[in-house]
Amino acid sequence: MIGIDLPAAASNVIGKVFRGGVADLRPVPRVLVGHGPNRWVYRMAGDGSGDPVLLVPPLAAPALCFDLRRGCSVAEHFVEQGRATYLVDYGTVSFADRGLGIEHWIDEVLPHAIRAVSADAGGRPVHIVAWCLGGIFSLLTAADQPSLPVASITTVASPIDFTAIPLVAPARPLIELTGGWLLTAPYRVLGRAPRQIVRWAFQLTSVDKYVTKPVAVLTHLDDKEFLAQIEAVDRFMENMAAYPGRTFGQLYHRFFRGNDLHDGVVDVEGRLISLADIRVPVLVIAGATDGIAPSPAVQRLTQLLDSSPDIRFEVCPGGHLGVLTGRGARHTTWRLMDTFLDTHIAA
Template identity: 70%
Template sequence: MTWVADAAENVRDRVLRGGVADLRPMPRTLIDKGPNRFVYRFSAYPGGDPGGDPVLLVPPLAAPSLCFDLRRGCSVAEHLVDRGRRLYLVDYGTVSFSDRRLGLEHWIDEVLPRTVRAVSADAGGAPVHVVAWCLGGILSLLTHADRPDLPIASITTVAAPIDMTAIPLIAPIKPLADLTNGWILTPVYRLLGGAPRALVKRAFQLSAFDKLVTKPYAILSHLDDRDYLAQLEAVDRFTDNMIAYPGRTFGQMYHRFFRANDLAEGEVDFGGRRISLREVKAPVLVIAGTGDGIAPQRAVRKLVDVLNNAAEVRFETAPGGHLGVLAGRGARTTTWAYVDDFLDTHAGLS
């Protein structure tokens, strides 16, 4: 009877109140902005006094920054604020056709350096500890490698793949792309000005196709589990808010990362300008998801091999898919614990 009562309450809230998840964003204040850059400081809890060095959350391109603030009770931001961290977030805003000429250099040269400096200045000049997801981790590492003068104290990457040959979704397509010299996608993204948000959304959903197909059954079998249903709602909101890739950025990722697999050797060429991840000197925490189809363990672990000049490199695995390893229910006791321990070691709390 308890199952029936709990299920009935959840169904009632989904129908009459629009859902069971608490999707309120964590309170934040805008401290800096510029092209493709909105930098926020999260508010401390009433009476709280954040200590230690600032922590900056860096999302990937094309994914909304709410990946770090999925829902109350399963929010990376809420967790870190609750731990007393001085927490910040960069949001890239929306991407339009007018942004089609922006390349990865824009984020490496402008967006992330200006963000790091703004966060450090707001925190009284303290060094910044970066916590980044997926491509956000790769861009953060490339930025630090290219700009060692930036006040970056440590970098945590979650689900950041650099060896594209280790990604099952890509491996079958690569020979055809090589055979046609990349022609398959090039005309498409040039015509559209990038990868449209609808396409990005579908690609993300297809990466977990088995879960997409079994979703109706999963909902029915978990009607009494409020936390489970709340997570599904939060993930649906996340995928509904995907963002487009700028054309030139998508082209660079396609040709340099996907086809040439440059990052697997730790270097990438931007028109004659090479950036090497072997120039990264700060401590780095690398986390991979055991069920991640977009960034499998082997694709992520390759970072350990190329970061051989970093002060420290830790490698950890945690349950979950691409988003789940960062913001899934299991991440609360795995990934977040690794991040806490790493920050306690390198940032600490005053």
Template identity: 60%
Template sequence: MELPSVRSLPGFGLVPGPDRVLAAASNVAHKMLYGGVADLRPMPRTLIDEGTLREVYHYRALPDGVEDGDPVLLVTPLAAPSLCYDLRRGCSLVEHLVTEGRPTYLVEYGQVSFADRNLGMEHWVDDVLPSAIRAVSEHAGGRPVHVVGWSLGGIFAMLALADPRSGTLPVASLSIIGSPADVSQVPLLAPIRPLLNLTAGNGLVTRSYKMLGGAPQPLVRWAFQLTAVQKLVTKPIALATHVDDREFLAQVEAVDRFTANMIAYPGRAFGQLYHRFAKGNQLAEGHFELDDRTIELSAIDVPVLVFGGSTDGIAPVRAVRAVVPHLSGSPEVRFEVVPGGHLGMLTGRAARQSTWVVLDEWFDQWSGSAAPAAPIGTSPKRRHSSSASRALSK
């Protein structure tokens, strides 16, 4: 989590001034009286479609707002809570999109249990995402959908759009945020790669996830926390030195809630991710074996926007950028490096002036027939600074 820039200014002393003391006292009192300083109220939403491990929600427009333009569908990653898109007020992508007047939707999967252990990735690629996209388009009056996927949600979205079994989907564009295509470029996996090879013959990992029915929730939560182990170690010091910074404290509270709500992986889906993604690194070659077929990423025929986080340890820039050459069927591919780690690039404080700005410009550029598409940085409906955008076209 980034530190406020004021602390790096010359002359910032160790002895707090009166303003900092008052701010710290206010934050401590608020935390004692109300349990925290973050505004964790979820944005209001309505269920519009559901199925097996599929719930599609429409976020309601503001009381004085009017929805306009093509709808945006946020794709939740498997095993992560949908809180990633609605982290807290002020750092919520959902809140931003609704405030902008965009029809905003989300697909999530509910709690995964042992009974779901036989569900593979094809359930999400063949059924959940295509059904959600069609439901959103229908609910929005038949308009094409801007699909946005973070982390594994972006990978599932790519596979769904590339899969010929999905048929023709009403999609305007695809945005993938922090989705690693080449896991050999992920430093966090380097220490355990020999272990993956070591267990190849005896099937230790396979037997373990089959016995457990997947990757249980505590293990998923621990794995996510492991990616930020340095921040975990220094967290008490950071909280003590930022007790006067309400924004900092609120973000820590929101991220803690997100991490505590991790969800389990179904057994078969976890096995496919382990063998074909983490171990086989198939996406690095531009394809993925699923069920009885091979899905080629070159089959994606809609505009694609790809984000890499400058300090992302789970999906480093090189791991994410590796997908770009395989998107040869897309009419336009744009790659952006934005500030932040894996979650921060999506919903950190810096995302408000980087990732969200680029997303707005992208949606405006590839909007439907309601308004002519405007060049990036010159949207007639929304004014943004184009200096945050650094497009690297194909």
């Protein structure tokens, strides 16, 4: 405890014990502007103008990834920047959703969300900012339906080359030896990939942080921002959702095993979707210490966008979640997104 500011530490302990925590977890105020199966589209409160920005989360991870806590909220930042900011939320996944496949998200959920945002913003084109799998689905949607009012796409920590992910390399031989049934049987029986499994997989990418977390908390008791971030990330982890069984199966066999995205062409229900058909500017951001989507796995996208008029690639500090909404993201990732949007957004 040497070197700790004792009064600050005492104040933080009181906050955690008697006030429920030190993080400001209030969500950015919002209003519902569209909804349908597996989609709730919200407009964030504010006086935003110009082309709208739509925040697209991945499956399983809660939409609060874009609104983690006050001070580390992408949504809050964009609202403060005067942008018309929207968010799509998929809600929870139940056993009844087990038959939903990738096509549901790229044929129905995202196209309807994009049109709802454009309509609410007076017919303006939509700039997509997406994280992880949300980026992959947004890219496939834009490639498959070029008539959608999409003005640009920003992907953060979206892996394209799955063979470039060292974390999963040790499991590949066993998976191929069993013909893929190592994970196929469980998700078919359960009808989904359970939320606890999704949470464990996410935690596995930074197991060292979870092992040393108690010590880190004790040595940072006087650092309110540090403690607040841990609280916010803990809440994020507690709100992980399940993957629909069929969607998980497609992701597992086509992306993880088959690495279909590597060449930029994916077969979705008998039709081929090519990332080369994307005709809007694309910003690609990778996290410097991301174990789920390391830089080489993310950068592969820049080699596939043959028709995009503007392709930018950047590596920013942070892991899989930290690169999007870590304590330093405001000065790195968010600045890059602001510059990109300012270049392509209409006033």
